[in-house]
Amino acid sequence: MQLTETIETTRLWRPGSLSLAANAPSGPIERAWDKARFEMKLVSPANKRKHEIIVVGSGLAGASAAATLAELGYNVKCFCFQDSPRRAHSIAAQGGINAAKNYHNDGDSVYRLFYDTVKGGDFRSREANVYRLAQISVHIIDQCVAQGVPFAREYGGTLANRSFGGAQVSRTFYARGQTGQQLLLGAYQALERQVDAGRVKMFPRTEMLDLVVVDGKARGIVTRDLVSGAIESQAADAVVLATGGYGNVYFLSTNAKGSNCTAIWRAYKRGAAFANPCFTQIHPTCIPVSGHYQSKLTLMSESLRNDGRIWVPLNKGDKRAPNEIPEAERDYYLERRYPSFGNLVPRDVASRNAKAVCDEGRGVGEHGLGVYLDFADAIARLGRGVIEERYGNLFEMYQRITGENPYQTPMRIYPAIHYTMGGLWVDYQLMSTIPGLFVIGEANFSDHGANRLGASALMQGLSDGYFILPYTIGNYLAAHKFEKIDTLNEEFRAAQDAVAERTSRLLQTRGTRTVDSFHRELGKLVWDFCGMSRNAGGLEHAIGKIRELREEYWREVKVPGAAKEINQSLEKAGRVADFFELAELMCIDALHREESCGAHFREEHATADGEALRDDARFSYVAAWQYNGGDPPLLNQEPLSFEYVHPSQRSYK
Amino acid sequence: MKLIFHIWRQRDRGSPGRMVRYEKDGLNPDMSMLEALDVLNEDLTIKGEDPVVFEHDCREGICGSCGFMINGVAHGPLLKTTVCQLTLRHFENGQELYLEPWRAKAFPILRDLMVDRSAFDRIIASGGYISTPTGSAPDGNVIPISKEAAERAMDAAACIGCGACVAACPNASASLFTGAKISHLGLLPQGQPERASRALRMVARMNEEGFGQCTNIGECEAVCPKGIRLEVISRMNHDFLKASWAARQPATD
Amino acid sequence: MSATVAEEGIQKPQVLRFWSTTTGKKAVMAVTGAILALFVIGHLIGNLQIFLGPDQFNGYARALRHLPELVWPVRVILFISVILHIWSSIELAVTKSEARPVGYTRWKPAGSSYASRTMYWSGPIVAAFVVYHLMQFTFGVGGTPYNRLDTYGNVISGFRVPAVSLFYIFAMALLCLHLRHGLWSLFQTLGFYHPRHTPRIHRAASLISLFIFFGFISIPIAVMLRVIPPIL
Known part of the structure; x- marks a missing residue:
């Protein structure tokens, strides 16, 4: 599909020059994933243990990926800021997980789940990705049952399903109101099995504060040990971000208090494109x-x-x-x-x-x-x-x-x-615009378009982690040569110094206001002007206000304590600093997208009776933003084409 | 409303600690205990003091991060409630509250109310799983599981790993936690192949971590925010004894 | 032979591995506790014959003296049980004190019974009582009149000393507490749990321990109230 408009340079953004190729296989969509898997290069079993992979985040996506990669034989280092991987916020998901099993014989199929997801996402997702997600959904249930996830059962002993969030078929599997917890514990237990086997080294209470890119490839991360305060570097052949969504930019959200955007935002600032940041879901x-x-x-x-x-x-x-x-x-x-x-x-x-x-x-x-x-x-x-x-x-x-x-x-x-559909841009292989940087789960933008269906987040996290990334990362590793890298090299030292400098700047500001007071104010701004409904005037106003508040933040924030100790205020301060920058990009994205689609509702673009009005001619694309130093961000477009599910106006009348 | 807090302050693992008194007025009965501490911490920050360190994340009672003793009871006076969901309306205006961290050799204090519970992860790593490499699973409906077995497994699987059971136990035993996982997996057909070795390994690991013994007194059950029952400990004992008695010892290493 | 086989060779034998766990030691406590409890019940049934008069009671004592092939194995089993019960309890007491080196400034029970929390008090006091009890009625060195052939008379003269009777009653109260928790707890420790039977076991444990308490203390009380007469 050709886009009808070229991007104009405005005060707030400029055209980018990235060519965003999803690289989904051609041919019938039903066979695309098979074809892709066959075309992938493989890493021989003997060579897998020579590769180090970093996985940041230990929720459904991160834990399942880390466990599966370790089972395959890779050396995995897994990082989480919580005290244990079992605490990741996937644990709080209540309702269930979708899968096109059609156990209820009510007409469900892979195609219907695919169709519902594309339609539910208001035609702003990539068809090939969604189809693959629907295909894999059935394997996820099998995998989880085998792990001992106590899904609800019928009296005859078969798996129970319910209809969820408006779906007209019963395809949601659940474990009381604690489905996320049970799925996460399954993945966590698989992960701990690999920890015991020595294949995964777990780094709890460790926060990623920067990404290290060497010769154009993601080769490591800079972390802060949240107990000792030590800032360290870790090198690897590939980095996987599974760090969840950025809903906490609003301060008040259903996210856990620790959920943050720092990992993906640091990656953005190192060159990874950020897709559709304004697509945030309200529950x-x-x-x-x-x-x-x-x-x-x-x-x-x-x-x-x-x-x-x-x-x-x-x-x-x-x-x-x-x-x-x-x-x-x-x-x-x-x-x-x-x-x-x-x-x-x-x-x-x-x-x-x-x-x-x-x-x-x-x-x-x-x-x-x-x-x-x-x-x-x-x-x-x-x-x-x-x-x-x-x-x-x-x-x-x-x-x-x-x-x-x-x-x-x-x-x-x-x-x-509740959830953020936006996230780092990834191709069909779940790789970002930085080679070697993979992004999975809520942290990427890939499958939900402008609106996620209920019970689909767990499905996507596990699909990415158990069944997609473990293949695609092998394809990347097999295709490239990796020089041994030392964390004492220039790029690592520079990144580490930058992190240390930022940390000490936050501590030395010694202003008059607490981090939370800023975060609250920022959250209210974003909620009021870039929340459930948005308009151009409000967004312009918010952008100005966010900038003012950000300046005040760096002048007036008060972070008690020191760098080399447990310092929860310091942890928060770093995260909020990144939220400020992301909030601005969200507003810019919302401002540029002059249509209403899914969760993004622009008051100027509504039907006569107040329903969302999409503009497929102008906006049937993924907006992938690129960091441009101090200058306005660069807007790149990945055009979306719909060969199977034809765009229509959603109607629930 | 006003509360008087006595909070354990300890700089780091090696330092001595002490109880420090804070008075906090202007609290709202709808606040959670953690929100009250947030407000206290805002004050301390502005005054230039170190805020109270306490662990928390989801604040909806499921992640298991939060937890401390309130007046000698783990997670405070309200049954089946973690401190993040414990609202102040359960306390009286002017009440004195003693907040102490979980205390156990296996849970060293890191700072103030924050302790290191990584021993729990190591117990799980020693056998709290079903070995199913990704991709090896048969169809989910191949093995029927009775509704009752699934429900009972779910009862045990509801454990959030907060550590209140250890904190409340006079012996600092981790039997409820360990028993919950052994029961969850042992109640399901998928958990049978590794049932004996799981019990042997997890019990041994639990002991190596320095937790005490279970004397069946039931404090753990009383404070458990998820209502895990003493029955799980009995199941653990059963599986352990049976595995120990077996003529052929399953591989445990 | 590979290194792993060699390592397995030096691995602890099964029985030591069992003993090294708290669950194993608790199982030993449960089994030995059950043996001791059975003895206590048997002993009580024997003792209550005192209400049937001196002939019956002394006859019973004499019969036991003439059955060494029964009495000695029982004594050996009891002795081993006592040793194992105490030994495991001491080891577990050490484990317990190491498991929480720093206590709480405040601690409030949220769901446990007084009996269950006082096992480490009631146990040793009952043990001390047993030592005195053996000195008094088996070896005759308890400080009260003793005639090896007149068990009935020994009991009467023993319990006529109020201090002895009071200590006896106190010890029986503790034994009752100890058994109230121990009798149901041993099922839990040995891995028996049943949604319907476990509450019954709970109730039965309370009833049996009360029966034991009242059964035993009825003797010193009856002696002091002169309900059981001395042989004239």
């Missing part, structure tokens, strides 16, 4: 903010929407208790506006509608930022026992946090940042 069912001290938002599984009904009072400013509002004065706005999907519309639609009714002044709760998720009908229809069995642990959690009993009074929910 519609989170517990609303209760006060200014709030440190994070807690997600309630989307599965709640299967039985709960979402409503707000019909009238503005109705402050009555929910049970006192008669049926006639309630607005079940999703059921009203989307009769066929009702409460099960995709995440972005559910979220935007919640924001809209709250903006109209019909929100509930103390701050008016919330809508009701009501189980009264479901309890009347199915009985309390069934609801308890399905959602008991979620109800308990809700009550623990809010002190309210959802069996008696409706839950209050509000959207929150």
Whole structure:
């Protein structure tokens, strides 16, 4: 597909000159992955142990990749900032993992999962990648079952499935509300097995602070030991980033407090292109903010929407208790506006509608930022026992946090940042624009387009880690010659010095404001202007404000303590510094993409009844941004073509 | 609302520590315990003091990072709740709270309320897995697993590895943690081939790490935020004794 | 022979490897504890015959003296059990104190019973009592009148000393506590858990230990209240 416009130079960006070739095999999409695997060069078993591979991050993608690479015979070094690889934030995923098993005989297939994912992503993902993801999905379930993941079962002993997040087939496998935990523990245990076998050296409490590129190839990383504070370098033949998403740029998100963008941002600044940074997903069912001290938002599984009904009072400013509002004065706005999907519309639609009714002044709760998720009908229809069995642990959690009993009074929910579809640009082999730098899981941009379907994040992380990267990295290693490299060489020393310099700069600023106070302010800016809905004026304003705040940050931040000790403030300070830079790029990306697609909603580009309006003629491409020193970033385009799933306007009416 | 904290402050692994008193007013009953510490730390930072170091990450009770003793009870007074989800409405205005790190030889204190729990990882590495190299798995429905077995395995697998069981145990035993993994895998058909060697290796590793013995008193079960039952320890004992009794010893090294 | 085979050769024998684990030592404690508990029940049944009069009671004692082929093996087994029970408990006590070198400034029980937390107190005190008990009634050096052939008389004159009786009752109270936890705990230690039977075992342990307590203390109390008369 030819793009109709050439990129103009503006105040905020300039045209780049990268040729972004995905290198997906030609021919029928069903056979593309087979073909690619056959065409790959192999590393002989005897040579695998001569290669060192660095894996940064130990979540679903990182742990599964590190374990599998080690099983294949490579020497792996795996890094995580947490005290144990088992703590990675994949552990918090509740709902489930999709796979096109069609165990329920309800018409699912690899093709349908592929189709749903491309459509759900609002035609901003790469078809070949998505098809491969759907193909691999079935193997993931097999692998996890064999590892001992206790998926829910039917009475006959077969695997249970549920329909999730609006899917019209039951393809979601789950382990209570703790699917992410169980999948991660499976991968973690496989990883620990390799640690015991001596094939993986694990570096917990170690944070990657820079990427080292030698002769154009990724050859190592610079790390800080979070206990001793020592800044060290590690060399390897390839580097894999599996460091998750950047949702914490918003300060309040469902991400873990430690989740950060530093690894991918450092890679960006070393030359890796950053794709679609403005594609950030909002999850519609989170517990609303209760006060200014709030440190994070807690997600309630989307599965709640299967039985709960979402409503707000019909009238503005109705402050009555929910049970006192008669049926006639309630607005079940999703059921009203989307009769066929009702409460099960995709995440972005559910979220935007919640924001809209709250903006109209019909929100509930103390701050008016919330809508009701009501189980009264479901309890009347199915009985309390069934609801308890399905959602008991979620109800308990809700009550623990809010002190309210959802069996008696409706839950209050509000959207929150949950997942970032954007990430480092990768080709079909999951390699970034820096040779030897591979990016997997949420850290890359590849499979979800502008919006991710529920229960697809776990699928992608494990697909990348267990089944794709272990092949493609071999192809890269077999095709190149690797000189032994010493971490005392020039590039390593320069990177290490830069990291040390940055660290000491943060410590020496000795200003008047805490890191968190800046982070909160930044998060609010990005949420207000580059959150659920965006417009040009707001984005321009945000960019200016972010720059001002960033300057103040480097002047006024106060980081107590020293470099050579456990210093959580220092850890945060480095991460927030990177969030400032990323936030600006997100706004620039959102500003340049003058269309609405998936989670990216530009108010200027909406249909008459307020639905997202895509512009395929101008924006059917991946925006891959390139760092350009102090100058505006360079915009490169990877055109997207759709040979199998033809772009259509999504409709959930 | 106001709380009076007595918090264990210790600079690093080698230094001596002590309890330090902090008064904090203006707290909100809807805050979590960790948010209260965040607010305290903001104050300390502005005053130029070192903030209190405590471990935390997901703040929704699943990652297992957080945890400390509150008035002598691991994760505080609310059952089945980690400190990140423990809201202040469970305390009284003006209450004195004693915050201490998990204490066990196998969990050396790194700083303040942060301890090193890597012994848990080493216990898992010694056998807490099913050896299934990627790609070797048969179809997921080939081996039926009864709903009950899957549910019971899930009960045990719910462990978040926070270490509260060790902290609460008068013997600093890791039996609940180790037993949970042995039970989770031992309850599933896929876990049978390595069941005997797993029990022998994990129990031996647990002892080598310096954890104490289980005296079946049940403190661990009472404080476990995920409700892991003492039954898992019994299963561990069973598997261990059976493997020890067996005529042919499974390979353990 | 490869190096690995040689290494296996110097590996610990199975029994030592078993003993080196806390789980193994606990199993030894459980089995020996079960043996000792069975003896305690048998001993109580024997002792309660005192209520049937001096002839019956002395007759029972005489019968035991005339059955060395039964008594001595039992004594050997009991002796070995006591040694192993104490030995493993000492080793485990060391493990326990090493496992938490620095204690908490505050610690509050959240779910354990008093009996379970006091095993390391009740055990040694009961052991000390057993030593005195043997001195008094088996070797006759307990400081109370003793006649090797008149067991009944020994009991009466022994328990007429209030201090002796009080110590006895106190020791039985501790034994009761010890058994209340020990009797169910041994099943758990030996790997028996059953969703329905385990709670029953719990209840049975409480009942049996109370029975043992009241059974044993009924004798000194009856002696002191003159319910059991001396032989005139």
